[in-house]
Amino acid sequence: MNRRDFITTASLASVAIATTGCNDNNRQAIDYSKHPDKKDHTAKNVNINRNKKTTIKLATSWPAHFPIMGTGVENFAKRVKEISGGSLDIKIYPKNVLVPALAVFDATSSGEIDAFHSGPYYWKGKNSAFSLYSGTPFGFTCEEINSWMIYGDGLKLWREQYANYNLYPLLGGNTNIQMGGWFKKEIKSLADMQGLKMRIPGLGGEVFAKMGVNPVLLPAGEIYTSLERGVIDATEWVGPALDIKMGFYKVAPYYYSGWHEPGSVLELTFNKHSWSKLANEHQAMIEVASSEMNALMSYEFHAQNIQALQKLKELNVTLKSFPKDVIQAGKKALVEVIDEQSAKNKEFEKVYNSIYSYLQLSKAWSDVSTREFLNVR
Numbered sequence: 111m112n113r114r115d116f117i118t119t120a121s122l123a124s125v126a127i128a129t130t131g132c133n134d135n136n137r138q139a140i141d142y143s144k145h146p147d148k149k150d151h152t153a154k155n156v157n158i159n160r161n162k163k164t165t166i167k168l169a170t171s172w173p174a175h176f177p178i179m180g181t182g183v184e185n186f187a188k189r190v191k192e193i194s195g196g197s198l199d200i201k202i203y204p205k206n207v208l209v210p211a212l213a214v215f216d217a218t219s220s221g222e223i224d225a226f227h228s229g230p231y232y233w234k235g236k237n238s239a240f241s242l243y244s245g246t247p248f249g250f251t252c253e254e255i256n257s258w259m260i261y262g263d264g265l266k267l268w269r270e271q272y273a274n275y276n277l278y279p280l281l282g283g284n285t286n287i288q289m290g291g292w293f294k295k296e297i298k299s300l301a302d303m304q305g306l307k308m309r310i311p312g313l314g315g316e317v318f319a320k321m322g323v324n325p326v327l328l329p330a331g332e333i334y335t336s337l338e339r340g341v342i343d344a345t346e347w348v349g350p351a352l353d354i355k356m357g358f359y360k361v362a363p364y365y366y367s368g369w370h371e372p373g374s375v376l377e378l379t380f381n382k383h384s385w386s387k388l389a390n391e392h393q394a395m396i397e398v399a400s401s402e403m404n405a406l407m408s409y410e411f412h413a414q415n416i417q418a419l420q421k422l423k424e425l426n427v428t429l430k431s432f433p434k435d436v437i438q439a440g441k442k443a444l445v446e447v448i449d450e451q452s453a454k455n456k457e458f459e460k461v462y463n464s465i466y467s468y469l470q471l472s473k474a475w476s477d478v479s480t481r482e483f484l485n486v487r
Contacts, residue, residue, distance in 0.1 A: 164392060166200045166384070169218075171211040171228040173330075174204035177352060178410050179376065182283055183227040186378070186403040193395045200225075211329070215379075219275045224384040227282050230268075230377050231312035236275065238451050239458040241313050242465060243268050243279075245374050247444050249465065252284045252373035252408050254472045259375070263464045271457060278385045280400045282378030283407030286415070290368035290432060291346030292337070292358040297366070300435045309333055309345040313447060314370030320443030321436070330356075337361050346370065350422055351414035359427045366430050369440065376407070 168187070172180035187200035203223070205211035214226035215233050231244035243264070245255055258264045259281060272279050291310070297303060304322040315325035326342050336342045338361045346368065347353045359365070378400050385393065423429075432440075452459035 162197065162389075164198050164388065166198070166225060167203065167208070167223040168200050168225040168227065169203040169205075169208050169214045169223050170226065171205050171214055171232070174207075176204075177355065178407060178414065179227075179283065179285075180204065182403055182407040182410070183378070185406075186282075186399050189399045189402065190395055193399060194392065198392050198395060215275070215277075218379060218381050219277055221276070221381050221383060223381070225378065225380045227376065227378050230279075230375060234312065237271060237457060238455050239271060239461045242458065242461045243375055243377070244312060245371055246462075246465065247314050247317050247370045248372070248441060249469060250373050250472070252286045254469070254476075255373045255375060256281065256284065256404070257472070258465065258468045262468045267461050267464060271461075272379065273382065276382045277379050278382045279377050279379040280397065281375065281404040282400060283376035283404055284411075285348055285371070285374045285376070286408050286411040287349070287373060288346065288368050288371040289349050289353065290366035290370065291344050292353070292362035293344040293364040293366065294337070294362045295343070296364050296428075296430070297432060297436065299433050300439050303436060303439075306344055307342045309336070309342050310370070312371070313444075314346070316447045317370065317440055317443045320446055321439045334358065334361070349411065349415045350418035351411060354418045354422060359422060359425055363426075363428055364430055365422065365427050366432055369432075369437065378403070 168183070170180060170183055172183075175181055175184070184202055187202050190198050190200050203209075208223060209217040212228075212232055214223070214228055215236070217223045218226045229244055231241040234241040249255075250258060255264070259268075265279075265281075268279050291308065295302065300321065303318075305324065306322070307324045307326055308318060309326050309328045310318055310323070311325075311327055315327075319325050326336075328336055328342070328345075333342075333345050333347070334357055337345055337358065344362065345358065347356060347358065353359075353365075388396070448462055452462060
């Protein structure tokens with residue numbers, strides 16, 4: 111077949127196909143998104159709940175506009191409103207506005223409010239297992255605990271146990287690795303830890319207690335003055351970004367790297383009844399927005415910490431690592447705490463066994479990947 115015959119035959123075939131495609135038996139819908147010159151008459155921002163506005167009361171354990179944690183949940187609420195086309199409105203109540211900072215768990219459980227944003231380890235008095243969902247000393251990093259939560263048994267166990275309190279938790283952020291704290295005097299050995307009064311909560315506080323430290327629980331607003339006046343000798347908070355705002359460097363010049371909270375989870379927790387009443391698409395919107403918040407918060411902590419660390423260096427803060435005997439004592443103390451809590455509470459034991467199994471697999475992978483890379487970078 112010569113070139114002219116081929117073109118003629120191909121053209122006739124194309125016409126036949128086009129004609130066949132337009133008859134009533136083979137009619138196809140036109141995708142206007144692929145024809146920008148055609149007007150798409152589909153209404154924008156359509157939401158099936160557009161005529162049914164739902165309002166959710168959410169209280170936090172943070173002050174209004176508190177950096178990263180507070181602003182993170184505020185941005186989450188804005189995101190939900192945007193995604194829902196305004197049909198879902200989450201009202202944020204900072205600490206002490208609607209309920210006290212550490213009363214949000216009970217207020218949500220009872221149905222006084224619909225949801226809260228806080229940290230699971232604050233509720234270890236309800237069930238010691240709850241502290242494990244925040245993380246453990248020498249345990250999961252941010253990436254690892256998210257992996258265990260989503261692809262391991264974490265969320266499943268958490269929701270089973272919170273259900274006993276009429277609660278339904280979602281991941282609500284992560285502080286990323288936290289620093290070991292601010293000390294008025296240098297820690298040269300484990301002996302320097304004996305009798306030290308230190309603000310430190312959660313499992314980390316229990317571990318430090320085994321090492322001879324006297325853990326003290328203080329609200330954020332009292333930490334600086336307590337440190338300044340000698341009521342406490344040391345404090346941990348979060349990391350450079352938030353610590354520098356607290357001014358701890360002015361009264362405690364030694365700043366230590368940490369291992370007590372390597373990737374602490376924050377929670378976005380709903381009253382189960384309030385959650386079940388939400389339309390399916392509203393639940394999906396919240397889940398998507400909370401997943402976004404969970405990721406963005408950890409990224410923002412990293413971004414702000416690396417900038418704040420440089421400022422701390424300019425302020426001549428002394429950056430230190432704990433001596434080897436302190437770290438060894440910490441690991442030994444952790445085993446004792448885990449054994450004691452497991453003997454007292456089978457739910458604690460069940461959660462920790464899940465964490466331990468997943469952590470061993472993760473460490474094996476991290477040792478040949480991340481650790482090797484960091485050593486040569």
